[in-house]
Amino acid sequence: MSTKDFIEKDYYKVLGVPKDATEAEIKKAYRKLAREFHPDANKGDARAEERFKDVSEAYDVLGDAKRRKEYDEARALFGGGGFRPGPGAGGQFNFDLGDLFGGPQGPQGGGGGFGGGGVGGGGIGDVFGGLFNRGGAGTRTAPRRGQDIESEVTLSFTEAVSGATVPLRMSSSAACKACSGTGDKNGTPRVCPTCVGTGQVSRGGGGGFSLTDPCVDCRGRGLIAQDPCPVCRGSGRATSSRTMQVRIPAGVADGQRIRLRGKGAPGERGGPSGDLYVVVHVDAHPVFGRRGDNLTITVPVTFPEAALGGEIRVPTLGGAPVTLKLPPGTPSGRVMRARGKGAVRKDGTRGDLLVTIEVVVPRELGDKARTALESYRAAAGDEDPRTALFEAAKGE
CATH class of the missing domain: 1.10.287.110 (DnaJ domain)
Incomplete structure (x- = not known):
């Protein structure tokens, strides 16, 4: 500002x-x-x-x-x-x-x-x-906030739904240990003569205004090393690596960006640390999918099960299977709901498991099955389920 x-x-x-x-x-x-x-x-x-x-x-x-x-x-x-x-x-x-x-x-x-x-x-x-922080003796020792860091993590589908604690190895700028962050080999830097320790310089902005920019000579630090530190080359900052255990909340979505306050690069001269932004990638699951707080699954059923109805067992993610009652005449594509078997929400409750019914047509039939189906066709008569389509098409 x-x-x-x-x-x-x-x-x-x-x-x-x-x-x-x-x-x-x-x-x-x-x-x-x-x-x-x-x-x-x-x-x-x-x-x-x-x-x-x-x-x-x-x-x-x-x-x-x-x-x-x-x-x-x-x-x-x-x-x-x-x-x-x-x-x-x-x-x-x-x-x-x-x-x-x-x-x-x-x-x-x-x-x-x-x-x-x-x-x-x-x-x-x-x-x-x-x-x-301009003018006065306090400007030369004003604290500076640390930089923000961005990292990435890949979770399994189950970890994303239930939450997980993962290790993150990060590299960020921190105070140089060799010179204690002063940038000077002997720890005795001098005040920058260009900005007089403020870290900022003025320039004409047109119309009589004077705008401020970070001082290029001291890189906004207000100090210049008399004998530059060979490790950080006078910047007072060096690359530091660390491993942090980060808790990823339950229900995180693929591509979501999580902000962890104060977990970024350390600040200078007692300033606060920056923030850590973690971009989450979630691997696909071979059986389950996700739609918001709800999980999805496609369950195959036989033609007799769909026509006559019955009970079917459906797997859940990380839990015991549930039994759903299939009504007689259930069509392929119908979605049924198993409540409380979905992803964990922020308030600790769970979404639902959405079960899509898929009627399976066998590719090959045995003699008994073929005979039974022919008998069914004969009993069902010559009713054509596509008749309504032709009638609707004529109306157009």
């Missing part, structure tokens, strides 16, 4: 709440929108993903009392987010945002300049200091 975005974006509008909304109202609005636009519920929808990011960004500010106060003060200071030139500026905006948010003080260090103490005695930079 840049300072320009912070001032110009209307986070109350993003969450759909009034400016005097209570903490409870803000939290309720955020939860509703987060569920609606969560990437897991809108796979492949780039607009929903962008909306989810905007909602999360808005709640990060408005959900924190201190940051919300700073945000309200900043927008009030700039007239609700619009940067306006002062009187006599001729419509031109000529001051630099780098001076405004934590740059050097005005002439003679006076309090009347934008960088001085003209706003609340601490300068406008104080309003944004806690949000952008």
